[in-house]
Amino acid sequence: MNSLAVTSLVTSLLCLAPLGLVFGCVALWQIPRRGQRGKGLAIAGVSVSGAILLLAAVVLPVIDFRIWTPPVRSDSGDVTKPGWTTIQSIRAGDCFTPRGGPPEPGTPPLGGSVELIPCDMPHRAEAYASFALPEGDFPGLDGITATARPQCARLFMDYALDSMAFGRLQTYYFHPDKQGWAAGRRTVVCWVARPGDAELDVSVRGNASDLNAAQLEFLAAVKPLNTAGALRPVKSPQQDLANATAWAGHMARAQAETIQLLKDADLPNAEAPTDQLVSKLEAGLPFWQQAAKAPDAGVFLSHLRSVDQHNGEQHLRRIRGLLGLPLPTSEPTQALERTTASAPRPE
Known part of the structure; x- marks a missing residue:
């Protein structure tokens, strides 16, 4: 043999x-x-x-063998070496790329895994906050959206401090599905990405110690208006007039708050453009108030066009330049667009 x-x-x-x-x-x-x-x-x-x-x-x-390679974290918790993990393992401050990239609006991400990446390397997304939903029966997508969307918008403004410094961004959130809810999962993870295929190469986290008093005061003054703008309804006024008019009322209150904060702000070397911005916003405020009472979509959109003529964008850019803040891009100054993304069970 x-x-x-x-x-x-x-x-x-x-x-x-x-x-x-x-x-x-x-x-x-x-x-x-x-x-x-x-x-x-x-x-x-x-x-x-x-x-x-x-x-x-x-x-x-x-076969993508990277999914079997876990990320490496430093003693402080920062990701120092890329690796694959589950959605449930994401922490606030983690930069990552969802499997298959960010989802299209209204569609869930592909698979339940993400690649965590150091924030100084090109990445598609950054997690900035998480919070637990109330106990009880599964609230369904509409119930989760009603809680998660405004909460994620507010938390992003706190996290980034100056959302306009990064150009156009779009927020998403992972949340438990019905089966995950039955298994005891209640956590919503808020994250942000550029729309389309664009990547981020830095963290969008703001650091108050990097800003002076005038910069912080200005950003605090425009925060109410930016936060309200981030909650613009997904559906058009033709599809949901009630929600559109309710948002317009919210915008009117936020704009009034921003106007008062700008009047009280101490912005050395930027007093003149600040006064001009206040005047523009005051001129546009009645149109928000009228839009909140619009009887139909046509009237609502007409008032919004009038609002756009009084947004004071040129004064806003001048103030930012005088204060040494990054100038916003040529795209609309609305900082955020919202899309929900449900999180399937981990693979």
Whole structure:
């Protein structure tokens, strides 16, 4: 009996296909020359090894082994080496890329895993807060949205401090589905990304110690208006006039609060454009109030067009420049757009 023929079959069955293939081929060369037995064993070893190698050649290119590589965190909890983990493992301040990228509006993410990435490396998203939903029966998507959407908007303004410094951003949130709820999961994770395929290369977290008193005062003054703007309804006024008018009323109250805060703010070297911005916002305030009482979508949109003519964007840009804050991009100054994203169970 040729010993390599036996070895070929054994190693192939132990999933050592490359060795099984080599031993089998050598055995087939030796057997006729030495008059030994074992040709059938050698053929079996070559066949099994070849089949395993062929299957590996087909399967391996489509398997993402990174999902088995956990991220590495420093003692402070910051991610220092990329790795894959579940949605439930995300912490506030983590930068990551959802599996399959950020979802399209109204669709869930693909799979329940994300790749955590150090925030100074290109990434698609950043988690900025989490909170627990109230106990009780599963509230459904509408119930979760009613709680998560405004809460995530407010928390982002606290986290970023100056959302306009990063251009156009879009907020999302992971939340438990019905099965996750039954398993005891109640946590909502708020995260932000650029719309489309654009990446972030820095953290959007703000640091108050990097800002002076005037910068902080200005950002606090415009925060009510930015937060209310982030809650613009997803549905058009033609689809849901009641929600649109309610939002307009919210915008009117927020704009009035911002106007008063700007009047009280001490903004050295930016007094003149601040006064001009206040005047513009005061001129636009009645249109918000009228939009809140609009009888139909056409009237509502007409008032919004008047609001846009009094948004004071040029004065806003001048104030930011005088205070040394980054200038917003040429895109609309509304900082956020909202989309919900449900979190499926982890894979």
